[in-house]
Amino acid sequence: DIVMTQSPESLAVSLGERATVNCRSSQSVLNSSNNKNYLAWYQQKPGQPPRLLISWASTRESGAPDRFSGSGSGTDFTLTINNLQAEDVAVYSCQQYYSFPYSFGQGTKLEIK
Amino acid sequence: QVQLMQSGAEVKKPGSSVRVSCQASGGTLSTFAISWLRQAPGQGLEWMGGIIPVLGSTKYAQKFQGRVTFSADASTSTAYMDLSSLRSEDTAMYYCAKTDRGFCTTTSCTPWDYFYIYMDVWGIGTRVTVSS
Numbered sequence: 396d397i398v399m400t401q402s403p404e405s406l407a408v409s410l411g412e413r414a415t416v417n418c419r420s421s422q423s424v425l426n427s428s429n430n431k432n433y434l435a436w437y438q439q440k441p442g443q444p445p446r447l448l449i450s451w452a453s454t455r456e457s458g459a460p461d462r463f464s465g466s467g468s469g470t471d472f473t474l475t476i477n478n479l480q481a482e483d484v485a486v487y488s489c490q491q492y493y494s495f496p497y498s499f500g501q502g503t504k505l506e507i508k
Numbered sequence: 509q510v511q512l513m514q515s516g517a518e519v520k521k522p523g524s525s526v527r528v529s530c531q532a533s534g535g536t537l538s539t540f541a542i543s544w545l546r547q548a549p550g551q552g553l554e555w556m557g558g559i560i561p562v563l564g565s566t567k568y569a570q571k572f573q574g575r576v577t578f579s580a581d582a583s584t585s586t587a588y589m590d591l592s593s594l595r596s597e598d599t600a601m602y603y604c605a606k607t608d609r610g611f612c613t614t615t616s617c618t619p620w621d622y623f624y625i626y627m628d629v630w631g632i633g634t635r636v637t638v639s640s
Contacts, residue, residue: 428613435626437553444603444630445553456628488553492624496569497543497555 397421397491401500407508414476416503418489423469426493433493436465436474439502440485448487449474481507510535512542512604512631519637525592528634530604532585537561541607541623542587544578546600547633558607558623561587565619594638601633 398421408414416436424433432452437445447456449465452472462477476483486502515529530542543558557568561580568576577590587604605627612621 426613429611433624444633445605445627446630447626447628450626450628490553490626492626494624495567495620496557497627499553499555501552 396496397424397494397498399489399491399498399500401489401503403503404501405504405506407506408476408479409508410479410481412479414479414483414505416474416476416487416489416505418467418472418474418500420470420472420491420493424491424493425469432468432472433491434465434467434472435490435492436463437488437490438483438485439488445488476505479507510540510606510629512606512629514602514604514631514634517635517637519639520594522595522638522640524594525590526594526636528589528591528602528604528636530587530589530631532587532606536585537580537582537587539609541609541620542578542580543605543607543627544576544589545603545605546598547603548597548600551600553603556589559587560619560623563619567620591636594636596638599636599638601635603633604631605629 400419402417434452436449438448439445448459453465464475466473488502489500511533513531541558541560544556556572559566559578566578580587606629607625609622610625
């Protein structure tokens, strides 16, 4: 099974600043046949289900603000939130869908400093 | 846009079973897979497995094999998760989530080979509490 590890567990960032969340997989999630990274990022606000933000490591979903971006390949990935807004307070989780069972990072809690 | 509506909260005794339902509105179950996931209080998300309703094909995470059963009723666009032999550690929020049928990149494709895809629509969750 692929193990997903996120860092940091929590972070506090000032409004308008940049937040960076890291995710590492125990094995590559890059499919060499189509050159796609099978990695998604989700945002989960308190009392709500997860919301898909980014798929294929860097494709922003419809409705996700453009201050959210994803990068990385293979085993190391990053979610970047520019110009942090108050509504971005949430837990962010990465997920691999390269192989079954799907697996998630433990989540990173983002707060306002 | 498909929405997933889940059944209400449950309180169960240890050793009993629970059924959670997930009904698709604004679409049918025919073109996607439904995953079941859970999230214990203060913990991360855990994928329990899934079902391709149109085929009745299921896939279970090893941890839950033998204790969980997924099923679906195409006539009502409803998927079900049955979890048995409940224990306190099963106290969690249970989610269903949709995965669209994608593409297969191997030469010989099984049904689940089309579902190496992200989960784009989630139910609101069903809280299951196991307590004596």
